[in-house]
Amino acid sequence: MEKKAISVHTKYTLGGILFGLSFPIFSQFIDCLLNDLDFNWASIIIIHQRNVIHYVVDTAPIVLGAAGFLLGLTHQKKNDSNRQLRIINKSLDTLTYKITHDLRGPALNIKALTEILSTSNATLSDTKKEELIDKINESVASWLLTFEDFMSLLRHEKSGALExxxxxxxxxxxxxxxxxxxxxxxxxxxxxxxxxxxxxxxxxxxxxxxxxxxxxxxxxxxxxxxxxxxxxxxxxxxxxxxxxxxxxxxxxxxxxxxxxxxxxxxxxxxxxxxxxxxxxxxxxxxxxxxxxxxxxxxxxxxxxxxxxxxxxxxxx
The missing domain is CATH 3.30.565.10 (Histidine kinase-like ATPase, C-terminal domain)
Known part of the structure; x- marks a missing residue:
């Protein structure tokens, strides 16, 4: 997207420079007519030697066009950065909610199951203990899977544009x-x-x-x-x-x-x-x-x- 935006700015900036160059070219043509000179490079050099103000007039469109291009490029990069930050912030807001929801659930399950296992250990049958341990393992696996998914998302959002x-x-x-x-x-x-x-x-x-x-x-x-x-x-x-x-x-x-x-x-x-x-x-x-x-x-x-x-x- 950034390359596309830059190319659009380049196209219009170069168009502006070319359009601006038409004015000094036109003025050279008029000056040649007024000074009874042929319209060629030799005549243009003579006119510039007679009046140095032509150097300013002829280079101004190029300088202004280049300055406009740099300002536009800087502005576009700033807009791209702000847009990316808005996307990341929105994702992080959603991520924060999901962390409290998806990670809190398995953690509470683990806490409750371990409390049952520790407080009722003496009265629980071996089969019941195995069931509780299996449920604890399932909650841990769920917690780890969700955590890895969230870390993958964070790495993705942080990576930005890659080679x-x-x-x-x-x-x-x-x-x-x-x-x-x-x-x-x-x-x-x-x-x-x-x-x-x-x-x-x-x-x-x-x-x-x-x-x-x-x-x-x-x-x-x-x-x-x-x-x-x-x-x-x-x-x-x-x-x-x-x-x-x-x-x-x-x-x-x-x-x-x-x-x-x-x-x-x-x-x-x-x-x-x-x-x-x-x-x-x-x-x-x-x-x-x-x-x-x-x-x-x-x-x-x-x-x-x-x-x-x-x-x-x-x-x-």
Whole structure:
């Protein structure tokens, strides 16, 4: 967005300079006529030697145009910084509320369960103790998962613009398959890829990793109860962009019900409350894609899986 804003300012500033230059050129032409001289460089030099005020008149549009460009650029950067700060502040306000809600709940559960375990230890059966310990472990796991999601969001908001470069989709997915090996093996997930028609994208490597990791983990987490998860990822050259098709056969999303909130921060759309999550993943996916000058859209039906269509630049 910043590059686009700068290019617009540059275009209009250069236009202003060129427009301003037309006045001294016109004045040179008139001066040549009044002094009975041909309109050429030799005549212009003669006129400047006769009257040095022409130097001021001729250079003023360039100086003023350059000064205007620098002022406009500084103003644009200030506006971009203020806008980013407003976005971060809004996210932090929401984050503060969610911390008090999502982190406080598991902490209170742990506190209550440990109190029961400590005060009633002598009268509890071994089976009851095991149940309490299991519930404590579940609350701790929930707390840690929520904490990691929040830390991921904070790192994302703090990172700002990251260096973009040519990235291999196949290498990124291959690395993620190794990182997510346990989840993939435990769920029986099958991941198929075909990047032959669009192997590279020009993006932030860190963001690309995060985008695909969130989509893969979501596909595994929200898999259909009656079938093993299948994930297909392919890419195509699409009019100067790379179109990435990410599809799964999971539980799907009711877009009629949730479509307008699909990529909203802290929104969840699964019908299974036992599946843990904070609703940060898809928000990060969309935000990271857009920060890399791309776009994302979703197609989904409950019980039939989800298809994400992503466009990312192929060059800078």
């Amino acid at each position: 973009q470069k040519k990235c291999s989709l196949q290498d990124t997915v291959s690395d993620l398959i190794q990182v997510l090996d346990y989840d993939i093996q435990e769920s029986g997930a099958k991941i198929k890829t075909d990047f032959t028609k669009g192997p590279f994208v020009f993006v932030s490597e860190i963001y690309l990793n995060s985008i695909l990791k969130n989509l893969i983990t979501n596909a595994i987490k929200y898999r259909h109860a009656e079938r093993e998860p299948e994930i297909n990822i392919s890419s195509f050259d699409d009019d100067g962009m790379v179109k990435i098709i990410f599809s799964d056969n999971g539980s799907g999303i009711d877009l009629d019900k949730y479509g307008d909130k699909l990529f909203t921060l802290f929104e969840r759309f699964g019908e299974k409350p036992e599946i843990q999550g904070s609703g940060i993943g898809l928000y990060l996916v969309k935000d990271q894609i857009e920060k890399n000058n791309g776009s994302i859209m979703a197609q989904s039906k409950p019980g039939e899986g989800t298809i994400f269509t992503i466009h990312l630049p192929i060059t800078s």
